Amino acid sequence: MRFEKAWTVAAKEMAEFRSNKYVLITLLLLPLSMAVVMPLALVLPIASQAPSGEPLPLDLPPPDMTIQGETLVDRVLVNASISDSVIRGSVIRDSRVMNSTLVGVTVEGSILEGVTIKNSVIRGSNVIEPGEISGSNLVNSPIVGGESEFVNVILLLLDTFLLFFVIIPAAIPALMASYSFVGEKLNKSLEPLLATPTTDGELLFGKALAIFLPTMGATWLSGVIFILLVNLLLEPTLGFAPLPTPTWLVALVLLAPLFATLSITANVIISSRVSDVRASQQLGALVVLPAIFLFMLPLFGVITLGPVSILGFAGGLLGVNVVMAFLALRLFRREEILVSWK
């Protein structure tokens, strides 16, 4: 394989793509709309629902009383320092509560640190690294840090958005390959091309590269925009930038290119055997199914989506890719393509 021959083919293909408005629209509009529209449409409502803002400037006086390791019911606690306790149906004001559980409590002007909150109302307080928060109403009370249920839900939601960044690199090649190979067939330009001293490997690699580079460019660009936008929207609420998580990094850096490659090899095989653009696109689009399948698994509790499970999946995908690339080369029959031209 002479790389400069493959690159010649790739450069020609990309020059053709640059002047094909359908390809440009697919490359730019589809991924970018996902990167911009999705965060705005899905993340923004959540972000606005959440308690927001920086920690309140609460200046608590030295506590009047210290409570530790107790269970308190129906009490009014003002200017207290409470730790490792369980408090039910009480009112807490101007206090500091640490590592405790609040059930049916009304809190005002306090600092809650590492506290689990159930069926309570929190007003004008700072909630720092909370435990689980459920059935509660936080009014003018920012959550600062911590793996609260709210934060977990957001992170889980963000992980599901990864699906799009795996579907995009799988879907774009379906369209591009149909222009690349079937287009060349319809255009009858394959015949003089095959008469040049270029090997099948150089031709296929060049064409694959011409699809891979723009696909990954569009995917990563939209990924970066998505990350920036989500961080911009959620950082004020969460107090930290949620993306990229390790799961995101592994998915974008490893999984996306592997899906792109899988889609390209599959589409190369399809379009060297099919002679119309539409059939090629439709069959090629089926490649997104394994991507969707991967993201269905955590929903059914088969696996949890995380860096490790994705790495494992990526390893499997790499193996499939090698087999597919080999198949694409073996199944590329220049003569058959020419002879079955209609």
Next chain:
Amino acid sequence: MEFIETVDLKRTFGDIVAVEDLNLRIREGEVFAFLGPNGAGKTTTVRMLTTLIHPTSGKAYIGGNEVGREPDSMNIRAMTGFLPEAPGLYERLSAARNLDFYGRLYGVPESRRKARIEELLKWIGLWKRRDSPVATFSKGMRQKIAIVRAMVHDPQILFLDEPTAGLDPSAAKTVRDFLVDLGSMGKTIFLNTHNLSEAERVSTRIGVVSTQLLAQGTPKELAARYLKPASVFRLREATEDVVQAVDALDFVEEVHVEDGELHVSLEDPQKGNPAIAKAVIAAGGEIEFIVEKEMGLEEVYLRLLEDAA
């Protein structure tokens, strides 16, 4: 071994025999016209010779390389230029970009490539339009670009599949003049055509094909080999009596009247003409002119195809 040689070359598509028993020998520097009607197997033959498709049986050699065998096929591709039936240019790319792409694939170094592309585009009068997308070009302009595309790497052999198909008469003439020029530059050209006058004008030798090779040679050789000489007698009136009298002569092979003229086929006109004249006069005919019948390629071609059918 000749520069281009085929030995019992055969190609079938399912039950259809596209070409068979093809034995061609073409010398370096020849302009060979492969002449045949639609479906004669011209394109199929050129596709085999350019290594695009495999022969079903038989062998073919180009410059000592065997078609269909690696790395010979790669050598053949490197030394040949090919104009397919359809120009197959990249419509979205400019004329110069199309040529540059092929120049790169054929391994023409950058320094030479630029000059070569300029030279070729100037030659076909499209240098000014070099940066326009091919989609904006007329059919004839495309064909010209496709022809020079086959020449960017200055190949030893050119395979041209109907280069003047779809061109207007003046564009077709330009292309034919190219071919004559190329021939005089010593290029070996294999030209598929179904245009008789093109074959006659451009080529040094003609092969007539209709699935099988029916004949090959220079136009003169073909005429001499396949057409009986004939004399044409222009009479004041070609009566039935005259025809019968001439037909009765034993050395006359065939007589017929065409446009009021008497066409007489015979082995040796110089020997037979005086006797025919006598017979015509005896039968009451009045002779105005006697001429030797012009033997064009057309007669040979049609006769060959008729005999083959």
